[in-house]
Structures are given as C-alpha cells and as structure tokens.
Amino acid sequence: MEKRRIAILGSTGSIGRQALDVISQHPDLFEVELLTANNNDSLLIEQAIKFNANSVVICNEDKYEAVAEALQPHCIKVFAGMDSVCGLVGEDNIDMVLAAMVGFSGLKPTLAAIKAGKAIALANKETLVAAGHIVMEAAHRYRVPVLPVDSEHSAIFQCLLCSPDAEIARLHLTASGGPFRTWDKDRIARARKEDALKHPQWKMGDKITIDSATMMNKGLEIIEARWLFDTPVEKINVIIHPQSVIHSMVEFHDGAVIAQMGCPDMREPIQFALGYPARLPLDNRKLDFAALGHIEFHEPDMDRFPALDIARRASDKGGNMPCIMNAANEVAVRAFLEDRIGFYDITDIVTECMDGVDFAASPDLASIYATDEAAKAKATEIIRTRY
Numbered sequence: 001m002e003k004r005r006i007a008i009l010g011s012t013g014s015i016g017r018q019a020l021d022v023i024s025q026h027p028d029l030f031e032v033e034l035l036t037a038n039n040n041d042s043l044l045i046e047q048a049i050k051f052n053a054n055s056v057v058i059c060n061e062d063k064y065e066a067v068a069e070a071l072q073p074h075c076i077k078v079f080a081g082m083d084s085v086c087g088l089v090g091e092d093n094i095d096m097v098l099a100a101m102v103g104f105s106g107l108k109p110t111l112a113a114i115k116a117g118k119a120i121a122l123a124n125k126e127t128l129v130a131a132g133h134i135v136m137e138a139a140h141r142y143r144v145p146v147l148p149v150d151s152e153h154s155a156i157f158q159c160l161l162c163s164p165d166a167e168i169a170r171l172h173l174t175a176s177g178g179p180f181r182t183w184d185k186d187r188i189a190r191a192r193k194e195d196a197l198k199h200p201q202w203k204m205g206d207k208i209t210i211d212s213a214t215m216m217n218k219g220l221e222i223i224e225a226r227w228l229f230d231t232p233v234e235k236i237n238v239i240i241h242p243q244s245v246i247h248s249m250v251e252f253h254d255g256a257v258i259a260q261m262g263c264p265d266m267r268e269p270i271q272f273a274l275g276y277p278a279r280l281p282l283d284n285r286k287l288d289f290a291a292l293g294h295i296e297f298h299e300p301d302m303d304r305f306p307a308l309d310i311a312r313r314a315s316d317k318g319g320n321m322p323c324i325m326n327a328a329n330e331v332a333v334r335a336f337l338e339d340r341i342g343f344y345d346i347t348d349i350v351t352e353c354m355d356g357v358d359f360a361a362s363p364d365l366a367s368i369y370a371t372d373e374a375a376k377a378k379a380t381e382i383i384r385t386r387y
C-alpha cells in the first residue's frame with residue numbers, strides 16, 4: 001500500500017492515542033500530518049514531536065502560546081481554534097482524516113474533510129447520530145469513503161466484505177452490557193461515576209464509558225449503523241454478549257450469520273480503517289478460544305436500561321430528534337461526571353428534552369446546529385433548576 005498521510009482530530013483522546021500506537025507500528029505506511037486537541041497541550045506537544053507532525057491545532061485558544069513556543073524549535077506549525085481545524089483538514093498534504101473528537105463538536109470538521117474529498121475514518125459516532133442524512137449525502141456527493149472505527153461497525157463492515165451485494169436480514173450489534181449488567185435497578189439508581197467508569201471489557205474515554213453504562217452508547221450505535229449501512233433500524237438487533245469477543249454480526253437472507261471476532265482492543269478497528277483495504281499485522285493480544293471456554297448472549301433489559309428504547313424512538317421519529325437526544329445526553333453525561341445528577345437522571349433529562357425541544361422533520365445543517373444548541377440549553381436549564 002502507498003504511504004498514507006493522516007490527520008487525527010482528537011489525538012490526545014483515547015482513540016487518538018491508540019491510533020498513534022498503530023501508526024508507530026507501521027512507520028513505513030503512515031505519516032502524521034495534522035494533530036488536533038481540545039485542551040491537553042502537554043500531550044499534544046509530546047505527540048507532535050514524536051511523530052514529527054507537519055501542523056497541530058490546539059482548540060483552546062488560551063493554550064496557543066504555550067504550544068507554539070514548545071514546537072517552534074521543531075518547525076511544527078501551530079494553530080488555534082476550531083476554524084483552523086476545519087481549514088487544515090482540507091489541505092493537499094492529507095489523504096485521510098481520523099475523526100476522533102468527542103460529541104457533536106466533531107460534525108463541522110468532519111463535514112469540512114468530506115467536502116475536501118478526504119477519506120474519513122469515523123470514530124465520532126455523534127456526527128452520524130445528529131446529522132447522518134447530511135453527512136452520508138455529502139460523502140456520496142464528494143465520493144468519499146466513510147470507514148467505521150467503532151468496533152461494532154468495523155465488525156459489520158468486515159462481515160459485509162464477504163457478500164457485499166447480498167440482502168441483509170439483520171445486523172446484530174453486540175453489547176458488553178457495561179459495568180451494571182448484573183446490578184438490580186435500585187443499586188443502579190444509586191451508582192456514582194466511579195462505579196460507571198469501571199468498564200469490564202473496553203478501555204475508553206469518560207463520555208463513552210458513561211454512555212456504555214446507560215447503554216445510550218448502543219442506542220447511538222443503532223443510529224450510527226442505520227446510516228453507515230443504509231439499513232432500517234427494525235433490522236438492527238442488540239444482543240448482550242459480556243465477553244466482547246464477537247464485535248458484531250451480519251445475518252444474510254439465507255440465514256447465514258457472519259461474525260467478526262477478536263480480543264477487545266480498539267487498535268484493531270482503528271488500524272483496519274486506517275489501512276483499508278489492506279489487513280496489516282498488529283502487535284496485540286490474540287484470541288485464545290480454549291482459555292475463553294464459552295461465550296454468552298442475553299436479551300437487553302429495557303427496564304433497567306431505558307436508553308435503548310429512547311434511541312429507537314428518536315430514530316423512528318427521525319428529523320432532528322436524534323440530534324436532540326444526542327445533545328441532551330452530552331449535557332446530562334457531563335453533569336453526571338460532575339456529580340450533579342444521579343444515574344437515571346441522565347435518561348430522564350434526555351426524554352424530557354426530546355418531548356420539549358421543537359421538532360423539525362427535515363432539518364438542514366443550520367437547523368441541526370440550532371437544534372443542538374436548543375437541546376443543550378434545555379438540558380442545562382433542567383439541571384440548573386431541578387438538581
């Protein structure tokens with residue numbers, strides 16, 4: 001494969017750091033051109049020097065001077081602010097953009113990269129949840145591949161490679177069940193962030209770890225899958241699989257089910273997206289079937305984990321409803337991480353915002369931005385006045 005020049009949006013986050021680990025295993029195949037970070041200036045500086053980036057962006061403008069001073073002797077260009085990210089992703093020296101920012105903030109730079117014709121490795125699922133119709137339409141128009149990084153979606157993408165034109169009967173999205181899988185409802189209701197952050201299988205950032213505990217992560221992933229694979233939500237099944245070795249499955253119309261398996265390690269789907277269509281070697285733990293012994297499957301419990309139904313409802317309603325759900329969830333998760341609300345308040349606040357924010361049946365991009373703002377304002381107001 002020809003050397004690929006990569007931009008990593010969100011390089012200091014969990015996905016960004018693991019992507020750089022993958023890149024360090026293949027210095028002959030990947031070159032780091034652009035790194036961007038929100039706030040973590042010291043790690044951004046360290047990464048930029050180690051990988052000899054061409055440019056970096058620190059989104060928090062207050063930290064610009066510190067970064068510029070540190071990288072000036074290394075001849076690495078330094079910029080600040082989100083507008084710089086949106087401008088730089090389109091530059092000629094970039095072949096592929098890994099969108100690994102957290103939340104709705106990833107939408108604008110991802111669209112900018114698509115419009116500049118860059119291949120997208122998409123880790124930022126909120127982009128598709130909030131504006132899937134706009135993002136996928138742009139990807140088709142600019143003939144840009146959107147390669148999934150989310151492990152479930154990478155798995156489905158890999159399963160589909162065996163029969164790309166066959167009819168899909170169902171997609172089976174596996175879910176670990178999160179840290180509260182075996183807890184009763186009263187105990188979950190009293191859970192604190194320390195409990196929720198102990199994810200049994202996957203090592204991830206804070207936001208997605210809380211989303212895994214509520215199972216909103218799987219709700220977001222249903223909507224993400226709907227857009228990536230152009231499959232109606234009714235054909236997307238969620239199944240609890242605590243060992244997390246089957247990363248997801250595709251059931252074809254002849255009843256054959258193709259599963260993609262491996263140890264839970266995000267570097268594998270990250271590398272598959274960055275190297276696609278090549279399958280490259282990776283220095284990671286390999287699956288030991290005999291040591292694993294058995295694998296289990298359970299139906300998800302909608303009573304203890306209402307987020308799955310909430311996400312299906314948002315998707316059925318369509319329009320800006322998934323955007324409202326996502327925005328309210330971002331605010332509520334942050335409040336939970338700040339110990340300001342309880343665990344089930346997260347889904348209660350999301351539901352209340354979905355009922356209370358103006359619905360738009362076919363929102364354009366401006367309407368999506370306005371919806372995100374309105375839903376975040378509504379959620380913030382609920383938390384401020386009631387908790």
Ligand code: MG
Nearest residue numbers: 150151152221
């Ligand atoms: Mg996932």
